[in-house]
Amino acid sequence: MKITVFTSNQPRHVTLIKRLADIADEVYAVQECHSAFPGKEKGFYKKSDTMQEYFSHVLNAEEEVFGGLSFTPENVRTLALKAGELSLVDLTSLNEALQSDYFIVFGASYIKGALCDWLVSRGAINIHMGISPYYRGNSCNFWAIHDGRPDLVGATIHRLGKGLDSGEMLFHALPPVGVTDPFKLGMEAVNSAQKSLVHTIDTGKIHQFHPVKQDSTLEMRYTRNQDFTDQVARSYLDNLPSKKDILDSVKNRDTTLFTKPIIM
Template sequence: MNDICLITGDHPRHLYFAKSLAESGRIACWVIETREHFVPAPPANIDPHLRDLFDEHFAKRENTEMKFFGNTRISDVGIPYMQVTKESLNARQTAEFIAKHQSKLVISYGCHKLQPNFMAAVSATFWNTHGGLSPQYRGVATHFWPSYFLEPQMTGMTLHETTSQLDGGGILFQTAAPLVRGDTLHALAARNVEYYAMQLSEKLNALDVCNLPSPIKQKTYGKVFMAKDWRPEHLRLIYDVYGDSIVDLVLDSELRGREPELLSAFDE
């Protein structure tokens, strides 16, 4: 039965995610938000070496996501879709498109914040995919910060109920992909998206949308990273100090840290 709607961004990882979940046969429709340019321009007035690191970092992200996710096109996904902007994401027309397809569950990933009046108009359950392990890593750039804090094993994905609190809703499902020798920061991030999409697709195959699992309340507030927290200077540690080999250092036990404690309401 097609009874789930997706709302995603339009970056490579988002299109791959949508295609993977569509293969479950459960996706009724898809809302796609046009996001910012995938490869940003460096800030003005930074020193030449830092500018080079910035360009290298985002070029590597683009190349890695093409390697993992390919050149997935919207038409490849094969489900009814509607394209929106940040401004029209919460519009009445968007709610009407979802309602027309009789979706009982909406799963979002990579879009801007969904407003309460929009969700009320759709009359469905809303879950959000967050690229980070909540509550330890919430907010923005949460596949960057675990490696920056020298614990790449804490890179992961969280499915949680959509609430007004940023990435703070009750947890439905979490994954953390195994570390693979040779993985860079971007490869680790992409591998986690790939692993999560595969695991979630399997969960959806057996999901009864009329008897959804009860979310697990987050017991601690954790850390919420904001866009202003990240600066190009952070790249020096990743590339100049550790040569983008932090995963290997953990596998060689030269770096140690926390291990993820993954939650799943599906197994309760």
């Protein structure tokens, strides 16, 4: 089995590559690279004391769940790109990677043009970190907690569509009950998404899910990168939810809000 994954270069992204390599004969990993030290170096987010403080919590939670920076296994072939360049690559350059059995997108830039058309035609699967259709766009799990909705922290596993995070849903992946740190809760949502997707591919159960169209009228918030400002981050850090609030919210999740939810 061959799997192609379009992803990034943080430990959580490399962990997905490793997990796919465990079940595949060969993995093609196309990585769009960001700073490994967000907040300290200017990149996807601006460099500032507030961003450095915020992302120190993110990086600590990521390391706790996924470990640090690491190399990929021997059965992985990699192509590194600058963040945002994926849709600029000529399809002939990706030819080998476009003949796989499965195509996964996780943490890549918005895919457009001929590559998007090809991936949609091949039934590519996207991991959206956020519970669609309620939260769409960037940093969705941050905004769910910001809005007092830790119960809506999770991931949507859906077919890649031509709109942003708008494809038909296969299932939702949720973090386990008991995680009470807001930063770790987001990382455990990533962990659950990866493990559940890899498991369903490995067992063939991924083909048993009937895609569900998203109801856009249920959207609660659509966010862009520029919405996550220093002021928003500062307010969030100064008003973090209590462990009890997070625990109670997650424990009392309304399962009817989710599509075939999986907790791993």
